Amino acid sequence: MWNGILSTIFVHSGTEAALVADAKARDLLKEVSSLTAPVAGSGASLEEVLQAFHGARDRHIFRVLSTIVDPLQKPSTRNRALEDLPKRTKSLGDAVSSWVKNLVRRCNMGDFINGETVAHCVLLAHECFHEKDVPACAALLGSVKTAVAFFPSLCSPSKTLSTLRELLSDSLAVTSGRLKSDLDKYGIVTALSSILSSVSPSRFSTRKVSFDTEVVSIFSYSYNASD
Numbered sequence: 001m002w003n004g005i006l007s008t009i010f011v012h013s014g015t016e017a018a019l020v021a022d023a024k025a026r027d028l029l030k031e032v033s034s035l036t037a038p039v040a041g042s043g044a045s046l047e048e049v050l051q052a053f054h055g056a057r058d059r060h061i062f063r064v065l066s067t068i069v070d071p072l073q074k075p076s077t078r079n080r081a082l083e084d085l086p087k088r089t090k091s092l093g094d095a096v097s098s099w100v101k102n103l104v105r106r107c108n109m110g111d112f113i114n115g116e117t118v119a120h121c122v123l124l125a126h127e128c129f130h131e132k133d134v135p136a137c138a139a140l141l142g143s144v145k146t147a148v149a150f151f152p153s154l155c156s157p158s159k160t161l162s163t164l165r166e167l168l169s170d171s172l173a174v175t176s177g178r179l180k181s182d183l184d185k186y187g188i189v190t191a192l193s194s195i196l197s198s199v200s201p202s203r204f205s206t207r208k209v210s211f212d213t214e215v216v217s218i219f220s221y222s223y224n225a226s227d
Helices: 003-010 016-033 046-054 060-069 075-092 094-107 115-130 134-150 158-173 177-185 188-199 208-225
Strands: none
Touching (some): 016 046, 046 094, 060 094, 075 094, 115 134, 115 158, 134 177, 134 188, 158 188, 177 188
16 A cells, blocks of 8 residues: 555656655645644644645655654654754644644654664563573563564564574474473463564554554655655
8 A cells, every 4th residue: 555655755846746746645644633633722723734734845844753753763863853843843833833742742652662672672582581581581572562562563673583583493492391381381482473473564564553653654754755
């Protein structure tokens, strides 16, 4: 569904394809507006707010939004984007600024739900396994499992994915002894299988729960296409 929209990133303004990209951006803007609460106390209708936002001359606003909602973005980069966004939306008026603030609050990746933290949890779980500290390994994998249930792409980087697969392979290779008993007790194989299943491309493409971040990200890139 989104491939055609993403391809418009490479379209130059003024062409027929750019007009199509603009129409796609308008449609996605309506989808995005359903993720936030109605504009209250501003005297402006939602349609007026969306029109003003769509017509913003500062296209960097949409790149900043893309940075904020990217689950694989570094926290330091996201924090800079969060500081920059209000300065860029201020000229659009209070109603638009408030609407964008609500949108960011809805879709922003927090200090825990981000790729860097999840990657560290996976590496630590791997180390705990080899130290035979199964309870700690289970606790770390539990956090990862919770994160990918909402945002499967958090474990999509090749290094993180390969570490998870290696950990599953190592766990399956244990067939006896105290370690085997602990692995079964804490459900390590089950947890790893669940995580890897969530990250698989077939399930990622159909997960409704991550729709908000996906649509905002694609929506932002679609706007970048019409520069």
